[in-house]
Amino acid sequence: MKITSARVIVTCPGRNFVTLKIETDQGVYGIGDATLNGREKAVVSYLEDHVVPCLIGMDPRNSEDIWQYLYRGAYWRRGPVTMRAIAAVDVALWDIKAKMAGMPLYQLLGGRSRDGVMVYGHANGGDIAETVDAVGAYIDMGYKAIRAQTGVPGVKDAYGVGRGKLYYEPADAALPSLTGWDTRKALNYVPKLFEKLRETYGFDHHLLHDGHHRYSPTEAAQLGKALEPYSLFWLEDVTPAENQEAFKLIRQHTTTPLAVGEIFNTIWDAKDLIQNQLIDYIRATIVGAGGLTHLRRIADLASLYQIRTGCHGATDLSPVTMGTALHFDTWVPNFGIQEYMRHTAETDAVFPHDYRFDRGMLYCGEAPGHGVDIDEQLAAKYPYKPAYLPVARLEDGTMWNW
Numbered sequence: 001m002k003i004t005s006a007r008v009i010v011t012c013p014g015r016n017f018v019t020l021k022i023e024t025d026q027g028v029y030g031i032g033d034a035t036l037n038g039r040e041k042a043v044v045s046y047l048e049d050h051v052v053p054c055l056i057g058m059d060p061r062n063s064e065d066i067w068q069y070l071y072r073g074a075y076w077r078r079g080p081v082t083m084r085a086i087a088a089v090d091v092a093l094w095d096i097k098a099k100m101a102g103m104p105l106y107q108l109l110g111g112r113s114r115d116g117v118m119v120y121g122h123a124n125g126g127d128i129a130e131t132v133d134a135v136g137a138y139i140d141m142g143y144k145a146i147r148a149q150t151g152v153p154g155v156k157d158a159y160g161v162g163r164g165k166l167y168y169e170p171a172d173a174a175l176p177s178l179t180g181w182d183t184r185k186a187l188n189y190v191p192k193l194f195e196k197l198r199e200t201y202g203f204d205h206h207l208l209h210d211g212h213h214r215y216s217p218t219e220a221a222q223l224g225k226a227l228e229p230y231s232l233f234w235l236e237d238v239t240p241a242e243n244q245e246a247f248k249l250i251r252q253h254t255t256t257p258l259a260v261g262e263i264f265n266t267i268w269d270a271k272d273l274i275q276n277q278l279i280d281y282i283r284a285t286i287v288g289a290g291g292l293t294h295l296r297r298i299a300d301l302a303s304l305y306q307i308r309t310g311c312h313g314a315t316d317l318s319p320v321t322m323g324t325a326l327h328f329d330t331w332v333p334n335f336g337i338q339e340y341m342r343h344t345a346e347t348d349a350v351f352p353h354d355y356r357f358d359r360g361m362l363y364c365g366e367a368p369g370h371g372v373d374i375d376e377q378l379a380a381k382y383p384y385k386p387a388y389l390p391v392a393r394l395e396d397g398t399m400w401n402w
């Protein structure tokens with residue numbers, strides 16, 4: 001069996017997606033996602049110029065060997081561009097394998113470990129009152145777990161506050177838009193949001209919050225401590241994790257569960273955090289961390305330390321990643337939760353899929369493969385549109401982490 005073609009399809013049904021379609025001499029094809037928000041074209045070139053020529057003629061059944069070939073063979077390892085390109089190939093090959101076996105992908109991983117996948121949605125508002133209403137709307141939609149983000153008085157466009165209610169998309173301008181940040185103001189305001197949420201809705205729902213890499217380790221510890229009475233499911237990316245050791249300080253001061261990893265690309269980014277039990281949830285995802293082949297190694301390492309998965313699932317991860325993640329989540333023994341930011345109707349039409357939402361849970365389908373396809377004719381109607389993520393500056397102009 002041979003790979004006969006591999007094509008990169010770029011489409012922008014409201015936002016940009018990069019998709020790899022691998023075709024074989026036996027008529028079976030597979031689809032993988034390679035989207036890197038704000039840097040899409042870099043992955044397109046990596047795939048078209050440097051990966052696709054190597055793939056032609058390879059046996060698509062050898063997905064492990066092809067993974068090693070692309071990882072070791074490049075010599076220049078890791079990084080978001082390389083690992084997304086590898087992820088796209090890997091997921092397309094698993095899709096092919098499962099289609100050939102006539103099985104839904106989760107069966108190849110080890111079968112079903114649960115009935116469905118608990119997801120969390122994104123509620124946000126310009127201030128506490130608006131966010132409290134937004135959380136109520138998610139509860140009404142049946143969600144069991146909700147991430148709550150609020151605007152902060154005196155901060156211009158604080159992270160996490162979208163224009164739309166269901167389709168928050170931060171990459172919203174042809175050049176990066178400027179947002180503000182003030183840690184002190186956020187530290188004073190955010191705990192009040194969760195106080196109000198618990199007062200209004202009680203403790204039956206899981207609540208989550210994303211610090212989006214903004215706080216220093218000491219400030220992160222303060223936030224974690226201040227949130228303890230509200231029993232969060234997790235506090236995410238509360239400080240940047242390039243320095244994995246920084247989490248020791250946070251950990252010593254708070255029992256609020258910590259989640260990290262949406263920007264991780266390999267097991268090496270998470271190794272110390274996992275082995276020292278500095279986090280509770282690992283957020284690495286299929287498209288970001290080298291596909292299923294690599295993500296399951298991360299999950300297995302995490303399981304030794306009772307750390308559970310919580311795959312990234314923002315809208316910049318295409319339905320291909322969402323569908324594949326649901327097969328992974330259905331199987332992985334140490335599953336925690338799955339992020340689920342809904343795609344727009346345009347995106348759903350370009351990527352026909354068989355997963356479905358019901359009362360706070362997502363369910364993968366039973367079709368052979370990962371269950372997500374691409375309608376190429378429709379995709380061609382939405383050409384690439386440059387879009388950047390915002391940047392953030394402090395009040396005095398200092399560049400900060402967005």
Ligand SMILES: O=C(O)[C@@H](O)[C@@H](O)[C@H](O)[C@H](O)CO
Pocket residue numbers: 037170210212262312313314315316339389
């Ligand atoms: O937890 C999350 O979903 C966020 O951190 C993301 O929305 C992130 O900002 C985007 O994926 C960036 O492209």
Ligand SMILES: [Mg+2]
Pocket residue numbers: 210212236237262
């Ligand atoms: Mg996040």
